Amino acid sequence: MMVLRRAAVKMSAGYEAMPRTRLGSDARLCKTSGPVFAPDGFTQLIELRHVGKTYQTATGAFQALRDIDLDIRRGEVFGIIGRSGAGKSTLLRLLNLLERPTQGAVRIEGQDITQLDAPGLRKLRQHIGMVFQHFNLLSSRTVYENVRFPLRVAGELSRSEQQARVMEVLQLVGLTDQARKYPRQLSGGQRQRVGVARALANRPNLLLCDEATSALDPETTQSILRLLLEINRTLRITVVLITHGMDVIRAVADRVAILDHGRLVELGDVIDVFLNPQAETTRALLAESGVETESWHGSVGESGRVLRLTYKGEAVALPVLSRYGRELGLDFSILQGSVGRIKDMPYGQLTISVAQEDDARVAQLLAALTGHGIHHQVLR
Numbered sequence: 001m002m003v004l005r006r007a008a009v010k011m012s013a014g015y016e017a018m019p020r021t022r023l024g025s026d027a028r029l030c031k032t033s034g035p036v037f038a039p040d041g042f043t044q045l046i047e048l049r050h051v052g053k054t055y056q057t058a059t060g061a062f063q064a065l066r067d068i069d070l071d072i073r074r075g076e077v078f079g080i081i082g083r084s085g086a087g088k089s090t091l092l093r094l095l096n097l098l099e100r101p102t103q104g105a106v107r108i109e110g111q112d113i114t115q116l117d118a119p120g121l122r123k124l125r126q127h128i129g130m131v132f133q134h135f136n137l138l139s140s141r142t143v144y145e146n147v148r149f150p151l152r153v154a155g156e157l158s159r160s161e162q163q164a165r166v167m168e169v170l171q172l173v174g175l176t177d178q179a180r181k182y183p184r185q186l187s188g189g190q191r192q193r194v195g196v197a198r199a200l201a202n203r204p205n206l207l208l209c210d211e212a213t214s215a216l217d218p219e220t221t222q223s224i225l226r227l228l229l230e231i232n233r234t235l236r237i238t239v240v241l242i243t244h245g246m247d248v249i250r251a252v253a254d255r256v257a258i259l260d261h262g263r264l265v266e267l268g269d270v271i272d273v274f275l276n277p278q279a280e281t282t283r284a285l286l287a288e289s290g291v292e293t294e295s296w297h298g299s300v301g302e303s304g305r306v307l308r309l310t311y312k313g314e315a316v317a318l319p320v321l322s323r324y325g326r327e328l329g330l331d332f333s334i335l336q337g338s339v340g341r342i343k344d345m346p347y348g349q350l351t352i353s354v355a356q357e358d359d360a361r362v363a364q365l366l367a368a369l370t371g372h373g374i375h376h377q378v379l380r
């Protein structure tokens with residue numbers, strides 16, 4: 001990890017030294033319509049507005065995506081989760097126009113990318129890296145040639161510049177010593193590192209990952225996720241990743257979109273979605289990954305209130321429950337509780353019952369907790 005970290009920092013410095021031409025001054029993706037990737041000033045990197053996708057099939061029209069409205073922020077890791085066939089890959093492929101929307105607008109840095117002409121679209125794709133579940137490497141080419149491939153297609157660098165760039169990204173993914181090997185001589189995790197290096201070769205500012213870890217064992221999955229996080233943090237590349245696994249979302253994503261049968265059923269900060277899922281699909285996906293969302297089972301006496309308290313960040317360290325309990329003369333029993341971290345954020349969630357039947361005092365308690373940023377639900 002240390003080796004990787006050093007390499008990443010070094011590469012980051014390289015990025016900084018480079019006037020952000022990758023998507024800056026030369027990034028006129030479309031000569032007639034101006035730069036899609038404006039140098040600065042946009043919080044939202046991507047905006048989808050009322051996006052729909054209908055496929056024409058032999059058996060008629062099939063609507064794979066319906067009325068999707070979402071923003072992806074610059075610099076975040078944005079997760080997309082849903083069951084097979086929910087429309088995740090379709091949604092991802094709209095972002096580099098591998099699929100065209102049949103309704104609505106896809107804007108990147110303010111520009112509707114469906115309006116780009118052919119050179120503009122080529123430029124756009126050059127600056128969006130993509131990582132696939134099954135790596136999609138050229139089996140007859142070495143690691144070096146696989147990574148160089150997008151640079152040759154772009155045709156912007158001299159041979160020696162291409163060589164320097166290939167070695168730079170191979171160093172970033174920790175594969176400098178594997179450059180002469182062929183994909184079949186590598187492990188799955190190493191192949192995916194080649195896939196990531198190739199995606200980074202043109203110095204993208206957006207990385208799309210379609211189930212990048214689904215073909216890997218748990219340990220390798222973790223190492224690839226760490227790599228993606230490093231890339232996101234050190235190179236400040238926005239990452240959009242699709243997964244079937246809530247554990248993947250929990251480990252790396254800042255925000256998450258849940259798709260179900262082509263609809264966006266939930267969207268929010270990962271920690272909020274985990275602690276307070278709203279959609280039935282989200283609750284089911286969480287339950288399948290072992291996250292308990294129905295945390296109290298009525299196993300207390302008939303009377304008194306049952307409350308679920310959710311707190312995160314600094315609120316975790318506050319001893320407010322015991323303090324206000326003492327001040328208000330309320331006694332609690334803990335019915336269920338969990339504490340942990342989601343990405344970097346500490347959180348806690350407690351389900352408690354209040355012994356006293358005194359709604360006025362309970363209301364005072366809840367007001368005090370809200371004042372400290374502690375979210376509550378009255379379950380009974």
Ligand SMILES: Nc1ncnc2c1ncn2[C@@H]1O[C@H](COP(=O)(O)OP(=O)(O)OP(=O)(O)O)[C@@H](O)[C@H]1O
Pocket residue numbers: 055056057062064082083084085086087088089090091
């Ligand atoms: N080119 C196409 N023509 C017709 N239907 C398509 C096409 N591509 C996808 N679909 C259909 O659209 C729906 C969404 O497909 P998509 O590949 O986006 O799902 P997904 O969420 O990525 O699923 P998985 O988790 O299995 O990869 C599916 O029902 C699929 O059969």
Ligand SMILES: [Mg+2]
Pocket residue numbers: 088089090210
């Ligand atoms: Mg898919």
